[in-house]
Amino acid sequence: MDHRLDAMQRCHPHYVKVSRISGIITDGTILLTAIAYSILALLFEWTWIPVWIALGLLAFSTWLNWMIPAFIYRQFGFKISEEELELRSGWIWLRDTIVPMTRIQHVELERGPLLRKYGLAKIKVVTAATTHVILALELEEAENLKKQIGELAKVVDHEE
Numbered sequence: 001m002d003h004r005l006d007a008m009q010r011c012h013p014h015y016v017k018v019s020r021i022s023g024i025i026t027d028g029t030i031l032l033t034a035i036a037y038s039i040l041a042l043l044f045e046w047t048w049i050p051v052w053i054a055l056g057l058l059a060f061s062t063w064l065n066w067m068i069p070a071f072i073y074r075q076f077g078f079k080i081s082e083e084e085l086e087l088r089s090g091w092i093w094l095r096d097t098i099v100p101m102t103r104i105q106h107v108e109l110e111r112g113p114l115l116r117k118y119g120l121a122k123i124k125v126v127t128a129a130t131t132h133v134i135l136a137l138e139l140e141e142a143e144n145l146k147k148q149i150g151e152l153a154k155v156v157d158h159e160e
Contacts, residue, residue, distance in 0.1 A: 005088055008077030014118045015136035016069045021114055023065025030058050078134050080145070082152055085125060087132055103127045104153035109146050111139070125149060 034054035041048055071091045079086045085099040108124040115121055121142035123134040137145065149155075 005075070005077045008079045008086070008088060010077055011073060011135040012118075012120055012138055013073070014120060016073050018114045018118055018120065018136060019069035019072070020065055023061070023069075027058055027062055027065065030054055030061065034058065072135070076135055080149065080152070085132070085149065087134070097132065099125060099127060099132055101149075101153045103129075104149065104155060106155050107146050107149050107153070109142055123149070 031054075034051050037046075037054070038048075038051050040046060041051065072089070075091050075094075076087075076089045078088070083101055085101065085104070087095070087097045087099070089095050104125055104127055106126050108126065109121050110124060111121045115136065119139050120136045121139050122136055123142055123146055125132045125134070134142075134145070
């Protein structure tokens, strides 16, 4: 067990549910495509190999969509101090990232339809090199965290 992860803030437990629903939507698209091809294969006597491949991918994807969100939820954590943002994630390949506040260019709050339904948001912390994501926080907590990181990084909020 990673004791450093225990001392960090975590994403909201609804992250697992939101991620699984998103996966179900993707799997539904694969299934509908396989069904449509099956109908065309019956009508035009096409090969059934793409249908079997799609069904195999669907089974694997369904398993992944059930297992991976729980692993991500258990292994993700973040900690904010005046000098840095620390992010920890990973299960097989562990990632421990420290982002100095002086390197942060801007902070974004993102809410897709599923995140909005569950009252969640994710924060994107943008540096010159990459974008770091803090997963699924309650909206009020995410807004406060965005403001806190922005102030610590001395980022100007153009919306206010």
